[in-house]
Amino acid sequence: MRIAIDMQGAQTSSRFRGIGRYTMGFARAIARIASKDDQIFLVMNGRLGPGIDAIRREFSGLVPPESFKVWYAPGPLAWTSQNAHGRRAVAEKIWARFMESLSPDAVLCCTLFDNPGEELIAAPSLLPASIQTCAIVHDFIPLHQPEVHLANAAVAEWYDSRLEELKSAGKLFCNSEFVAQESKERFPEADVTAISTDTSEVFRPLTDDERAKGGLAECTPVAGRFDGRPFILYAGGTDERKNLRTLIEAYGALPPEIRDAHQLAIVCGNHPESHRRVVHMAEKADIPGRNLILLGYLDDEDMRTLYGSCELFVFPSLDEGFGLPVLEAMRCGAPVIASNTSSIPEVVGLDEALFDPTDADGLRHKLEEALTCESFRQRLKDHSARQQEKFSWDASAQKFLERLREDAGQPHPQADAPKPSPLENPEDLFAFCRELSPDTRGLPVQTADAIARTFGRPGLRRQMFVDISELCHIDAGTGIQRVTRSILAYLLKHPPKGYAVRPIYATSDRPGYRYAHRYMLKNYGFDDGEGDDYAVDFSSGDMFFGLDLQSCIVPQQGVALLRMHRHGVRLWFVVYDLIPIQFPQYVHKGNEQIHAEWLSVITRFDGALCISRAVADDLRAWVKKNAPERADGYDIRWFHLGSDIKNSVPSKGLPASAAATLSAMKNRPTFLMVSTVEPRKGYAQALAAFELLWKRGADVNLAIVGKEGWNVKTLAERLRRHPENGRRLFWLKGISDEYLEKAYDAASAVIMASEAEGFGLAVVEGARHKKPLILRDLPVFREIAGDSAFYFDGLRPDDLADAVTRWLALDAEGKAPSSDGVERLTWAESARQLIQRLPL
Amino acid sequence: MNSKIKSVVRSVHSGIGDLFPSMKTDAIRRINRHPGLSNALRSAAGIEPIENPPEDEAPIGFVKAVRQDAERLTKGVVVREARKLVNQPWVRNSVLPVLDHTPRFRAWLKRSVFEPPKFDGQETCVGAVRDLSRQGLIVYGVLSSLEQRGDD
Numbered sequence: 001m002r003i004a005i006d007m008q009g010a011q012t013s014s015r016f017r018g019i020g021r022y023t024m025g026f027a028r029a030i031a032r033i034a035s036k037d038d039q040i041f042l043v044m045n046g047r048l049g050p051g052i053d054a055i056r057r058e059f060s061g062l063v064p065p066e067s068f069k070v071w072y073a074p075g076p077l078a079w080t081s082q083n084a085h086g087r088r089a090v091a092e093k094i095w096a097r098f099m100e101s102l103s104p105d106a107v108l109c110c111t112l113f114d115n116p117g118e119e120l121i122a123a124p125s126l127l128p129a130s131i132q133t134c135a136i137v138h139d140f141i142p143l144h145q146p147e148v149h150l151a152n153a154a155v156a157e158w159y160d161s162r163l164e165e166l167k168s169a170g171k172l173f174c175n176s177e178f179v180a181q182e183s184k185e186r187f188p189e190a191d192v193t194a195i196s197t198d199t200s201e202v203f204r205p206l207t208d209d210e211r212a213k214g215g216l217a218e219c220t221p222v223a224g225r226f227d228g229r230p231f232i233l234y235a236g237g238t239d240e241r242k243n244l245r246t247l248i249e250a251y252g253a254l255p256p257e258i259r260d261a262h263q264l265a266i267v268c269g270n271h272p273e274s275h276r277r278v279v280h281m282a283e284k285a286d287i288p289g290r291n292l293i294l295l296g297y298l299d300d301e302d303m304r305t306l307y308g309s310c311e312l313f314v315f316p317s318l319d320e321g322f323g324l325p326v327l328e329a330m331r332c333g334a335p336v337i338a339s340n341t342s343s344i345p346e347v348v349g350l351d352e353a354l355f356d357p358t359d360a361d362g363l364r365h366k367l368e369e370a371l372t373c374e375s376f377r378q379r380l381k382d383h384s385a386r387q388q389e390k391f392s393w394d395a396s397a398q399k400f401l402e403r404l405r406e407d408a409g410q411p412h413p414q415a416d417a418p419k420p421s422p423l424e425n426p427e428d429l430f431a432f433c434r435e436l437s438p439d440t441r442g443l444p445v446q447t448a449d450a451i452a453r454t455f456g457r458p459g460l461r462r463q464m465f466v467d468i469s470e471l472c473h474i475d476a477g478t479g480i481q482r483v484t485r486s487i488l489a490y491l492l493k494h495p496p497k498g499y500a501v502r503p504i505y506a507t508s509d510r511p512g513y514r515y516a517h518r519y520m521l522k523n524y525g526f527d528d529g530e531g532d533d534y535a536v537d538f539s540s541g542d543m544f545f546g547l548d549l550q551s552c553i554v555p556q557q558g559v560a561l562l563r564m565h566r567h568g569v570r571l572w573f574v575v576y577d578l579i580p581i582q583f584p585q586y587v588h589k590g591n592e593q594i595h596a597e598w599l600s601v602i603t604r605f606d607g608a609l610c611i612s613r614a615v616a617d618d619l620r621a622w623v624k625k626n627a628p629e630r631a632d633g634y635d636i637r638w639f640h641l642g643s644d645i646k647n648s649v650p651s652k653g654l655p656a657s658a659a660a661t662l663s664a665m666k667n668r669p670t671f672l673m674v675s676t677v678e679p680r681k682g683y684a685q686a687l688a689a690f691e692l693l694w695k696r697g698a699d700v701n702l703a704i705v706g707k708e709g710w711n712v713k714t715l716a717e718r719l720r721r722h723p724e725n726g727r728r729l730f731w732l733k734g735i736s737d738e739y740l741e742k743a744y745d746a747a748s749a750v751i752m753a754s755e756a757e758g759f760g761l762a763v764v765e766g767a768r769h770k771k772p773l774i775l776r777d778l779p780v781f782r783e784i785a786g787d788s789a790f791y792f793d794g795l796r797p798d799d800l801a802d803a804v805t806r807w808l809a810l811d812a813e814g815k816a817p818s819s820d821g822v823e824r825l826t827w828a829e830s831a832r833q834l835i836q837r838l839p840l
Numbered sequence: 841m842n843s844k845i846k847s848v849v850r851s852v853h854s855g856i857g858d859l860f861p862s863m864k865t866d867a868i869r870r871i872n873r874h875p876g877l878s879n880a881l882r883s884a885a886g887i888e889p890i891e892n893p894p895e896d897e898a899p900i901g902f903v904k905a906v907r908q909d910a911e912r913l914t915k916g917v918v919v920r921e922a923r924k925l926v927n928q929p930w931v932r933n934s935v936l937p938v939l940d941h942t943p944r945f946r947a948w949l950k951r952s953v954f955e956p957p958k959f960d961g962q963e964t965c966v967g968a969v970r971d972l973s974r975q976g977l978i979v980y981g982v983l984s985s986l987e988q989r990g991d992d
Contacts, residue, residue: 423975430982437986444987448980449966449973457975509920512971534974535966 001401001408004041004069004104005030009111010058011044011051012118018324019138021200022175023110024058026136029198029393030108030400031062038401039067041102045095046072046453047119052566060632066541070567071098071454074446079116079158086439088121090447093436096126098454100418106132106404112165113138116158125168128418132404135169137183139321145241171407173400175322178343195399197322198391202300203331206308215309221302225293230311231263232367233334235303235325238274243316243339243357245281250363252285258371262311263291267303270296307332312370312377315339316357323347330388335380337366349387353380421455453567457537464499464840465513465536465569466491470548472505472519479675479761480576482737483611484548486642490831492526496840499543502528504536506553512536512560513544540568543840547574551591551598558601571605572838577758578618579680586680586756588710596626603627607635609837611759614780639834640784642827643764651736658739661730665746668728670701671774671804672747674740674762675754677716677731678709682753682776687718687729688797693804694724700804703730705743744769749807749816752776753800760784767822774807788821862908866900873899 009015009023031040040063044052056068073091077084099107107127112135114120124133142149142159150156166172171191174180180194206215216226232251236242244266251264264287268274275294282292298306307313313329315338323344329336338344339357348354355366369376422432432451433440440447471484488503495501503516503526514533520526538544544564546554554561554573565571580587580595587595602608603623610616616638623634671690675681683704690702708716719731732743744750750766751774763784766773773789775781781789790810792803810816825833871878872890879889900908925935939945966972972980 423979429979430986433979433982433986437983440983441987444980444983445967445969445972448976448983451979452973452976457973510971512966530974535971535976537973537975 001034001037001106001404002039002041002102002104003030003034003404004043004099004102004107006099006107006109006122007042007051007055008045008048008120008122009114010055011048012114012120014111014114014118015051015054019111019114022136022138022197024055025198025200025393026110026396026400028058028062029397031059031067033394033397034401041067041069041104043069043071043099043102045119045121046070046450046566047075047077049562049566056566057631065568068540068568069098069102070540071095072450073121074440074443074450075119077119077121080154086441087443089439090436090443090450091121092123092126093432094450094454095121096123097419097422097432099127100131101421101455103418103420104131105408106134108134108136108400109169110136111138112169113159113162116155123165124170125165129170131418132171132407133169134171134173134400134404135166137166137172137174137179137321139179139319140182140186141241141319141321143186144319148240171403173403175396176343177346179321193399193403195396195403196391197324197327197396198393199324199328199331200300203304203307203328205331205333206305210305210308215305218305221298222293222295222306225295226263226265227290229261229263230371231265231293231309232371233265233267233306233310233313233329234315235267235306235313235328236315236317238268238277241317241319243318244268244278246357246360246363247314247316248278248281248285248287249360250367252282252287253360253364254367254371258368260288260291262371263293265293265295265306265310267295267298267306303328304332307334310334312337312367312380314363314367315344316355316363317341317344318357320344327388327391330384333381333384335370335377336384337370337380349390350380350383352376353383421458422451423455423458452537456539460537460539461500462498463502463536463538463542464491464496465502465504465538465542465544467505467513467544467546467550468503468516468519468548469505469507469550469553472503472516473507480549482645482761483574483576483641486827487547487831487834489524490828491835492524494828494831496835496838499840502536506550506557506560508553508556511557513557513564538564538567538569542569543838544569544571545574545838546572546602549574549576551594555594555597555601561601561605565605570607570839571602572607572609573602573605575599575602575608575610575615575619575758577611577615577756578622579756579758581622582618583680583756586678586711600627603634607637607839609834610636610638611641612780613638613783614778615758617779635839637837639837640823640825640830641759641761641764642825642830643761643768644826645737645741645765652738653736654739654742655735658742661732662742662746664727665701665703665730665743668699668701669748669808670703670746671749671751672703672705672743672766672771673751673753674705674743674765675752676706676709677704677712677719679711680755681706681709682755682800683712683719684715685795685797685800686751686753687715687722689800689804690729692797692801694728696801696805698805698808699728700808701728701730703732703743703747705732705735705740707734741769744771747771749774749811751800751804752781754778755795757781763789764822764824767819768824771819772807772811772816773819773822774803785819785822788817788819790817859913860905860909861912862900862905863902866902866905869899 005027007023007027009019014020027042034040042055042059042063044055052070071094073094074087077088077091107124109122109124112122124135127133150159167187171193172183172187174183174192174194175197177194180192183190183192217223234244234247238244251259266278268278278294307329313334313336315323315326315336317323317339319342321343323338326336326338326344326347336348337353337355338348340354341357345354355363370380422428436447466488468484468488471481491501503520504513505516506513512535514535515528515530517528517530517533520528544561561571580591584592599622608619610619616636619636627634673683673686677683686702690700693700719725719729722729725731732739744765749772750762752760752763753776754760755776757778757780760781763773763775763781773785775785775789775791777791777793790807792800807816871881875890875892882889966976969980
C-alpha cells in the first residue's frame with residue numbers, strides 16, 4: 001500500500017505539545033511496522049520549515065529519503081490572517097492535488113484541528129473517493145464547552161469548517177473508545193475505529209541506579225524545590241476543564257497531619273496567570289505556602305523523574321479525549337488515581353482508582369486512602385505496571401493498517417483515478433491554474449513559485465548542482481579556481497551515474513541560485529539547455545556541491561540553501577582550509593569572522609569534503625567546538641587534489657621575456673616557490689634565507705611564481721627593488737599555466753615554506769614534474785609527501801638557508817629524497833576520488 | 841475597456857508602490873479620507889470597497905513620505921552596490937583595510953551587506969518574476985493569462 005501521512009501536526013507550534021508528539025509517534029510506528037511492500041510518504045507543509053528539519057531528523061534511517069515530500073503555498077495561511085480565505089483555498093487545492101499526485105491508496109491526516117492562528121492546511125474533502133481518506137479524532141472538547149472554546153464567532157466558524165472536513169474523511173480513527181463512541185453519535189455514517197494511543201518512549205520507570213543517584217536531587221529544574229517530604233503530583237492545565245480547583249480543595253481539606261506530611265506539586269506551564277490562579281486557589285483552601293510547589297514547563301526527562309518520584313499522581317480532569325498524563329505517570333510506575341469521566345476510566349482501567357471529579361469530599365477520601373494505606377498504593381502501583389502494557393504505538397499502528405488493508409483494492413466504480421502532477425502536460429496545468437485562478441488574484445508570482453516547487457519540473461534528471469559562483473563572477477586565478485576549473489571540467493565530461501551536472505552560481509544582490517548558462521556557454525562551450533540564467537529548479541534527491549569558495553555569498557544565500565535542504569536536496573561543500581580562523585594574523589581583518597560565518601552556515605547542512613585529511617581533522621575540531629550538537633552528526637570526508645596542469649583547463653600564453661627568464665633559471669640551481677605572495681607563505685623568510693646563501697657564496701636562483709597578495713607591500717617592494725631581481729631572483733606575477741609548466745621544468749627543486757596550508761598544490765605539481773621537494777614540516781605536507789621530501793623547521797632565515805645548504809650537499813651526493821613516492825593524482829583521478837567519496 | 845483601466849491602475853499602483861512605498865501609503869490614506877473617490881478607484885482596480893475612512897490611518901505627510909522613500913532608495917542602492925563591490929578581490933585587498941579606520945561605518949556596512957540570514961524564519965515564496973525558475977515562469981504565464989482573461 002502507498003500511504004501518505006500528513007505531518008503538519010508535527011510542524012506547527014503544536015509540535016512541542018500533544019498533537020505534535022502524537023503525529024511523530026504514530027507516524028514512526030506506521031513506518032516501523034509497515035511491510036516491505038508498503039510505501040510511506042511523509043507529507044510536509046513547506047511553509048513550516050523548522051518542523052521539516054525536526055521530521056527529517058526523527059525519521060532519518062527509518063524511511064528512505066524519497067519518502068519525504070514537501071508542498072508549498074503562498075501565505076500567510078493562518079485562519080486569523082487578514083484576507084486569508086483566498087490563500088487558504090489555493091493552499092487546500094495545492095495540498096489535495098499534491099496528495100493525489102503521489103497516487104496513494106490512503107491519506108492520513110493526523111490532525112485536522114490545530115488552532116486558527118496556525119498555518120495548518122488539510123482538505124480531505126477535495127480528494128477523490130478512490131483514495132481512502134483517514135483522519136485522527138483526538139476529541140470534541142470545544143463542542144462540550146462552546147461557551148468557553150467557541151465564544152468567538154471567527155473561531156466558531158473555523159471549527160465548523162474543520163468539522164466539515166472531518167466529516168468528509170472516509171475513515172475516522174480515534175485515540176479512545178470514548179471519542180470513537182462520540183464520533184459515531186455525531187457522524188452516524190462515518191467509518192469509525194478506536195486505535196488508542198501511546199506516550200513518548202522517554203516515559204519509563206526510574207532505574208535503581210537513577211534512584212541511587214538521587215532522583216529528584218539530580219533534576220536541575222526542580223532541585224531545591226522539594227524539602228524531602230513525599231509529594232502528590234498533578235500535571236496539566238489550570239483551566240476549568242482540568243478541574244485543578246477540586247484537587248486543591250480536597251488536598252486542603254485533608255487532616256493536617258496527612259496534608260502536612262505531603263507536598264502538592266503542580267506542573268502547569270510557564271504562564272504567570274496560571275500560577276497566580278493556582279496560588280489564589282491554594283490560599284482559599286488554606287494550604288500553607290511551604291506545602292505547594294508550582295512548576296513551569298518541564299521537558300520529558302524531567303517529567304519522568306517527577307512521575308517516578310511522586311507518592312501519588314492525581315488527575316481530576318472533567319473531560320478528556322484520552323488523558324495522556326495518566327498513561328505517562330503509569331509508564332513511569334506511579335500510583336495513579338483519576339476522575340471517572342470521559343476517556344479517563346479506559347486509560348486507568350481500575351475502578352478503585354477512580355473518583356467523581358465534581359465531588360471534592362470524595363476526592364479527599366480517595367487521597368486520604370491512597371496516602372495512608374500502603375497496600376492500596378501498592379495495588380495502584382502494580383496495576384500501573386500492568387495497565388500501561390496495553391498501550392503501544394505499534395499496536396495502534398497495526399490496528400490502523402489492518403483497517404486500511406480490509407478496504408484496500410476495493411474498487412470505487414464512481415471514483416475518479418488520482419490525478420498526476422499538473423505540470424505533466426500543458427492542458428493539465430491550464431486546468432489546474434483555472435481551478436485556482438479565482439483565488440490567485442494578486443498572487444500569481446507566489447502561486448507560480450509554490451506550484452513549480454511543489455510538483456517539480458517534469459522529466460528533469462537528478463541534478464548535481466556545482467556552485468561556481470566565484471569563477472562565474474571573476475576567475476580570481478588562485479589555486480582554488482584551478483581546482484574548480486579542473487573538477488568542473490571532469491564532472492561535465494563524466495557526470496556521476498544518474499546525475500546531470502549543472503553549474504550554478506549566486507550573487508550577493510539577488511536571492512537564490514541560478515543556472516550558469518551564459519558563463520558555461522561562453523567559456524566552456526557547454527550548453528545546459530536552459531536557454532538563460534534562470535533560477536534553479538530543484539527536486540528532492542538532487543545534490544548541491546559547493547565547489548568554489550565563496551565565503552561572502554554562501555552566508556547571504558543561507559535562506560536559499562536552507563530552502564533547498566528542506567526540500568530534500570543534499571548540500572555538500574568543499575573545505576579548502578581553516579586558515580583565516582587558525583591564523584587570523586595572515587588574513588585581512590574581518591576575514592576570520594567571515595570564514596567562521598561561512599563555516600557556521602555550511603555545517604548546518606549535510607557534509608564537507610576537505611582537500612586533505614589534515615583539513616578534515618581541523619574541521620572536525622572546529623565543529624566539535626563551535627557547531628551546535630546534531631543527533632545525525634556532520635559528515636566530514638576528504639579527497640586529494642590533482643596536479644596535471646594541462647588537464648585543469650589551463651591558461652595559455654608566454655610573455656616576450658619568458659625565454660630569457662627560463663634560460664637564466666636553467667643556468668644555475670633554481671629553487672621554485674609557487675603560490676600567492678602573502679605573509680603566510682613564508683616568502684619573507686625565503687628571501688632572507690637566499691640573501692644569506694648569496695652572501696655565503698652559493699650561486700643559486702630563487703624563482704617566485706605568484707601574484708601579489710595582501711599585507712606584503714614592504715616585501716613586494718623589496719622583491720621589486722632587489723639587486724638580484726632579474727639576475728638570481730625572479731618574480732613571475734600572473735603568468736599563464738603554460739608558463740608555469742615551463743618554470744617547473746626549469747627548476748631544480750620546489751620549496752614550500754608556508755606556515756599553514758590546506759593542501760599545497762605546488763607539492764604535487766612539483767612531484768609531477770619530478771622535482772625534489774623542500775617542505776616545511778607541516779602535518780598536511782607529511783600527509784601528501786610522506787618520506788619523499790626534505791623537511792625543515794624554524795622561522796628564522798638561517799633555518800631555511802641551512803636547510804637549502806644541507807639539501808644541496810645531499811643532492812650533490814645523490815642522496816636528496818626523490819619526490820617519486822608522492823601520490824600524484826591527475827585531476828581526473830582527483831575528481832574520481834571526489835565522486836567516490838560523495839554520498840551520491 | 842474596463843480591463844484596461846484595471847490593468848493601468850494596478851500597474852501604477854504596484855509600480856509606484858515598489859519604488860515609493862511611503863508616498864504610496866500617504867496617497868492611499870489621503871484618498872481613503874474620501875470614501876467615494878477611494879471606492880471608485882478600488883472598483884477600477886478590482887479591490888473590495890471600504891465603508892468608512894479607517895480610523896487609525898492618518899496620512900504620513902508628503903514631505904516625510906518623500907524623505908523616507910529617498911532614504912530607503914539611497915540605502916538600497918548603497919547596499920546593492922556595496923554587495924557587488926565587496927566581492928571584487930581588489931576591493932577586499934585595498935578598500936576594506938581603509939575601512940578599519942572608520943569602525944562605525946564599517947560596522948554599518950557589515951550589518952547591511954553581510955547580515956547573515958535568519959535561518960529559523962518562516963518559509964516564503966519568491967516575490968519577483970525575475971526570481972522564478974523556468975518552471976515557475978511557465979506556471980506564471982498561465983496564471984497571468986487566466987487573470988487577464990478573467991478580467992475580460
